[in-house]
Amino acid sequence: MIIKRPIFEKLLNELDKPFVSILIGPRQVGKSFLLRLIFDHVQKLGLNPKYYDLENPNDLNLFIGDEATLIDRLSQEGQVIFIDEFQYLKNATKIFKVLVDRRPSGPKIFASGSSSIEIHKHLKESLAGRYRVSTIFPLSLNEIMQNSKYNILDYFKFCGMPGLLNEVDSDDKMSLLNNILQTYLLKDIKALVREENIRSFNHLLYLLAQNQGSIVSIANLAREVGLSEPAITKHLEIMHQTFVAFPLASYSNNLGNELKKIKKYYLYDLGIRNSLLKDFSSIENRQDKGAILESYVFLALNKYLKLNMELKFWRTRQGAEVDFVLLKDRIPIPIEVKYGQKDNSIPSGIKQFIQRYPLSESGLIVTMDYTDKASFDGKTINIIKWTELESFFERC
Numbered sequence: 001m002i003i004k005r006p007i008f009e010k011l012l013n014e015l016d017k018p019f020v021s022i023l024i025g026p027r028q029v030g031k032s033f034l035l036r037l038i039f040d041h042v043q044k045l046g047l048n049p050k051y052y053d054l055e056n057p058n059d060l061n062l063f064i065g066d067e068a069t070l071i072d073r074l075s076q077e078g079q080v081i082f083i084d085e086f087q088y089l090k091n092a093t094k095i096f097k098v099l100v101d102r103r104p105s106g107p108k109i110f111a112s113g114s115s116s117i118e119i120h121k122h123l124k125e126s127l128a129g130r131y132r133v134s135t136i137f138p139l140s141l142n143e144i145m146q147n148s149k150y151n152i153l154d155y156f157k158f159c160g161m162p163g164l165l166n167e168v169d170s171d172d173k174m175s176l177l178n179n180i181l182q183t184y185l186l187k188d189i190k191a192l193v194r195e196e197n198i199r200s201f202n203h204l205l206y207l208l209a210q211n212q213g214s215i216v217s218i219a220n221l222a223r224e225v226g227l228s229e230p231a232i233t234k235h236l237e238i239m240h241q242t243f244v245a246f247p248l249a250s251y252s253n254n255l256g257n258e259l260k261k262i263k264k265y266y267l268y269d270l271g272i273r274n275s276l277l278k279d280f281s282s283i284e285n286r287q288d289k290g291a292i293l294e295s296y297v298f299l300a301l302n303k304y305l306k307l308n309m310e311l312k313f314w315r316t317r318q319g320a321e322v323d324f325v326l327l328k329d330r331i332p333i334p335i336e337v338k339y340g341q342k343d344n345s346i347p348s349g350i351k352q353f354i355q356r357y358p359l360s361e362s363g364l365i366v367t368m369d370y371t372d373k374a375s376f377d378g379k380t381i382n383i384i385k386w387t388e389l390e391s392f393f394e395r396c
Contacts, residue, residue, distance in 0.1 A: 023112040025136035026243040031112040050078035054088040086111040156283040159271035177275040209276040251312035344374040
């Protein structure tokens with residue numbers, strides 16, 4: 001079945017816009033599929049599109065040679081040009097800049113990429129004001145639940161990689177996730193990490209999966225992995241730039257007893273995390289069930305962040321903490337994840353945060369299966385089940 005993704009309509013609305021539309025995100029999250037859907041739509045409109053997949057050697061060969069000749073050819077080939085995995089194209093954004101500046105006679109460009117290391121470098125240098133970036137994530141819970149036969153608790157096992165929709169057997173799903181993980185390590189990482197450091201990189205990736213949601217100490221990771229602290233920092237940045245691990249910074253208002261320079265890391269997909277840990281058991285049987293639910297909340301919130309939003313966490317030197325702080329127009333909303341909560345009691349972390357930051361207008365507690373409301377210092381504390389989280393923030 002084809003899942004209707006809200007991002008598809010957003011991208012279609014960019015068809016008449018003069019800028020380059022760029023899709024970024026990890027491998028196998030549906031970037032190419034979205035490009036193909038838009039290609040089919042454009043073709044039906046009679047706009048003469050052209051599609052290139054630069055992981056295909058035959059297509060990549062067409063982009064080798066004199067830039068001026070290539071630009072002239074692309075200008076004449078179609079009204080809309082699709083370039084998948086454009087990070088393989090040398091001087092891509094310089095070429096895009098010339099084509100954009102030829103609009104309206106030049107073609108509209110849609111491009112995708114799986115690594116932002118080179119992409120962002122070129123965007124800043126060559127395409128300032130001439131592009132829009134859309135980050136493509138794995139399928140959200142609301143998207144994947146369009147399949148009425150889907151077992152909702154399987155989202156904690158396999159999560160949202162679109163290719164899973166074509167698999168029925170659990171073994172096949174696990175195999176697909178492992179293949180995606182290996183493709184990332186073989187294609188993206190081998191090009192970015194020295195051969196002798198691949199094993200250490202894999203070890204670091206495993207440690208992040210094992211300690212997901214915990215505060216990361218670069219020094220401790222360096223000792224565990226056997227690399228220098230600068231090397232660990234570089235590896236973490238590579239994971240971030242290839243959309244595989246998202247860093248979460250701490251929230252602070254420059255108060256002396258708050259921890260300011262600490263970070264947590266979350267892998268981009270629970271299924272990929274389970275593949276790394278080789279554990280696909282049901283969430284109710286997992287010792288790390290709290291971390292799994294917390295990870296789901298992070299991934300769900302991260303997908304819904306708008307330009308006026310930011311996500312952080314909060315912790316003091318005395319141990320007071322809140323799992324997440326959602327900032328909307330700089331107004332903080334403390335969010336706690338409580339797997340087994342069965343009443344409307346308010347965690348002490350939320351209480352202390354609201355007392356310290358009275359600008360907070362509300363708080364949120366996400367549970368496995370309990371819904372209610374409470375109040376503290378005149379602030380509403382919503383208590384919702386995890387299945388309600390995405391709809392809750394769609395209304396924000």
